[in-house]
Amino acid sequence: xxxxxxxxxxxxxxxAVIFVAFSGYAQEDVKKVDDSAFSHHIRPAVPFAxxxxxxxxxxxxxxxxxxxxxxxxxxxxxSSEGRPxxxxxLAKGDSSMDLIKAxxxxxxxxxxxxxxxxxxxxxxxxxx
Numbered sequence: 001x002x003x004x005x006x007x008x009x010x011x012x013x014x015x016a017v018i019f020v021a022f023s024g025y026a027q028e029d030v031k032k033v034d035d036s037a038f039s040h041h042i043r044p045a046v047p048f049a050x051x052x053x054x055x056x057x058x059x060x061x062x063x064x065x066x067x068x069x070x071x072x073x074x075x076x077x078x079s080s081e082g083r084p085x086x087x088x089x090l091a092k093g094d095s096s097m098d099l100i101k102a103x104x105x106x107x108x109x110x111x112x113x114x115x116x117x118x119x120x121x122x123x124x125x126x127x128x
Contacts, residue, residue, distance in 0.1 A: 033107075037086035037099055043125035046107075057116075065106060 032045035059065070061077075068078030069088070080088065089102045107124070111117030118124050 033103070035084050035086045035099065037084070037090055037096055039096075043121060044127065046124045047126070057114075065110075 030047045030049045033048045034045040054060075062081055063075075063077060063079045066080045068075045068080045070078070085102060086099055089099045090096070107117075108119050111119050
């Protein structure tokens with residue numbers, strides 16, 4: 001094997017190692033869909049990569065998921081970003097089951113409506 005060919009292999013191998021080593025830093029942090037209103041979980045919290053999910057689903061309007069209501073009507077362009085879901089969904093003395101239903105209606109409902117995404121318990125709530 002000539003030297004030039006060997007240096008080409010070495011350079012390609014080095015580039016691959018560098019790419020693999022640093023690609024983990026470029027990935028979005030996977031967070032858990034969780035709310036402090038839950039004292040204990042029956043199933044594990046849902047791991048969720050927010051930006052990757054929205055890009056894949058084509059969701060550009062934050063209020064699609066982070067909806068906001070006033071006097072029982074959804075506010076157009078209103079967003080509840082940065083606030084926990086329990087701020088509204090438990091505000092009227094609802095139980096934690098009402099909050100769980102709100103999460104499921106939002107996420108699972110959208111997945112079923114679009115015919116895409118996980119809809120069974122274990123698909124969203126993987127065992128630890």
